[in-house]
Amino acid sequence: MSELRQLALATLAIASPDAKCAALRAIAPDCALDTSALLQPATLLPGREARPQLVMPRDVPQRALSTLAGRAALIHALAHIELNAVNLALDIVWRFAGMPPAFYRDWLGVAREEADHFELLRAHLASLGHAYGDFPAHNGLWEMAAKTSDSLLARLALVPRMLEARGLDVSPAIRAKLIGAGDVRGAEILDVILRDEIGHVAIGNRWFKHLCEAAGRDPLEAFASLARNYSANLPRGPFNLEARRAAGFSEAELIALQQAHRS
Template identity: 65%
Template sequence: MNSVASTDSTPNADDFNAPGNWRLAALDALRECNPAAKAEAVCALQALAQAGMSCGAPNWEPKRELDAPAGLPGRPDRPELVDPRQLRRRSMSTPQGRAVLLHALAHIEFNAINLALDAVWRFAGMPETFYADWLTVAAEEAYHFSLLNARLADYGHAYGDFPAHNGLWEMCERTRDDVLARMALVPRVLEARGLDVAPPIRARLKQAGDDESAAVLDVILRDEVGHVRIGNRWFRHLCDVRGLDPHAAWLALAEQYRAPRMRGPFNFEARRSAGFDDTELETLAAQDASGDAADEGSRTGDGSEK
């Protein structure tokens, strides 16, 4: 890993112009396999970039195209990655069941670090604030991961102890050639799903007497609203630049890239806070209703077969 921290307590513009720019440093962090080292590198880089931008010395090199190395993202040997259908749900009434849940959440946050870092290094030609936004997201995801890993340790486990799936990174791979598709489908579909599921998970943890883990979910939900809002803002910016209608573009991209169909219940309050408008929320509700009707038809034998 390249060093991303400055040792000068009184930084000036020259301190932020090292040959390896901040997007390259984000790529270095993405390649790091050790989760703790990755989180540390991300937080150090975010602090460096924040200080550099406040000094008027950004070092993003936004026009520079970077080559993709092999082996992305960096990840530890464990957890074992399996088909999502192989992952069994366990009751949160038992400590083991809660540990499995916390591990699944930690895996989501570890992937979210990688997704945000990938946006920083991969997409040249964006405004500098785009890179700053996604590096801030990466640092907050690293904090979430550390909170969940600490709770796992309280249960006698660590990240890697249980199998997990690779669905989040697979969408990252599918959208690697188009920043509009990335903004449309990762923050606005996959990450926005966390806004819906966090409250019921929190309630179940509280019911099981795990107030500390429930408090971690409060932190994550608060921050994820901001992350999805960032995704919404950049999605709409890109639609404006390309002369596209955001609603039509979102639906077309979801179909083109085979995004998972969203099913309710939805956290409409959090989604509104994250920047979804009424038309988008009505579309989600309609998709959910049509999915329910299709499910009912298949159960009664009235559904059409393909």
């Protein structure tokens, strides 16, 4: 098996984070690509180990960053988000047929960078005396992926353009807290992640607007409609407008975002 989308599906099914990241890096960016195939998973997706324990977001314990355990819990939460992001990128590659080849290669590149982020955070977590799986985590990102499994337009609108774009907003405050707690290495990793995530959200924006244009839909109208139809909770401010502009959000979209926040 050497076709890109089949390899993405097989990699998504792998439970071990180490094995998943290794299999992902073994996929050649220029390998054969069948954009039309309708693929079917052989196992429940995504593959994951028994740890970390998954809980509701409200049940994730809040810990003070002034303690070592608190900083470790935060780094663990970020690592979990990045591993989820690996799965999300792999999922969009195999699940949705009929897009231009550049679409699939874009998201394979995203998956690789998300794996880099996960490994940076996991190594830092180890330096704090903990391993991935030591703390409970929630599965909100993947739950939205499951909700939007029937629509690529909805997936692009509500995962990279909404949930992952939220990471652009919160990154500066988290970075400041890490610096305040003396965790310079954690702040350095966040700088890398923010830089790359601007590019990832930009990819989501580009392909969302590509589909809107093909369907003759206004991106603002389409996003608002999809958010309503999928019962998505719109993000609350403050917003990192500079990062969102760099990621391809238009001024009209940013104004609408801020108006929705104030209403």
